[in-house]
Amino acid sequence: MGMTEADALAQDVAMLYQNNHRWLSAWLRAKMGNKADAEDLAQDTFIRVLCAHTSTQMALREPRAYLATVAGRLLANFYRRQSIERTYLEVLANMPQSEIPSLETQALMKEALLEIDQMLDGLGHKVKQAFVMAQFEELPYAEIAERLGVSLRSVKNYVARAMVHCSAMLP
Known part of the structure; x- marks a missing residue:
């Protein structure tokens, strides 16, 4: 055999x-x-x-x-x-x-944060930052551009790239 x-x-x-x-x-x-x-x-x-x-x-x-x-x-x-x-x-x-x-909500929130981080893995640092600021801090793109030291157009591209990336990660 x-x-x-x-x-x-x-x-x-x-x-x-x-x-x-x-x-x-x-x-x-x-x-x-x-x-x-x-x-x-x-x-x-x-x-x-x-x-x-x-x-x-x-x-x-x-x-x-x-x-x-x-x-x-x-x-x-x-x-x-x-x-x-x-x-x-x-x-x-x-x-x-x-x-x-x-404690239960804390555990769920921590798990969600880890999942979001994993979902954003592979994106550049500024792309991640722009996405988090836009989606979770609900900052206007102009303020994100100022904080990151990039153009408004770059912020729009970063957020769009992150959205496409996240959409591709969903089942």
Whole structure:
């Protein structure tokens, strides 16, 4: 009975894990300074590799470069999530006690913020800023242009580009 493609893939990923897990964990720990988070991201990296069937063959040619790339993306997402959560907590801390939403609403709002951030991933910084200012702060385009130091036409283009990008992300 021969080995199926799925068996071969699982065996390749297992070997990749055995040969590189310790190295990847140490690499992430050096970047993060936190062993538990580094271990979590290392595991997430290998799960991502296992799920990416088409990329696995490339990974086996240059395993550490591939793992560092995948882990680096996960690390950037980790820090971005932390930044969003920190900013949200700062906003809550500055709200009057009577206006602070319930814990359930806070969790839903935080999840929505993370989803919006993920949806806007891949857009330039000014495009994201213009979109957020227009949609969530409800600022007029002229004020956005002034704050970003760009033309009114640029703001219109940024918001339109973000809208098209978000529309393409919706199911």
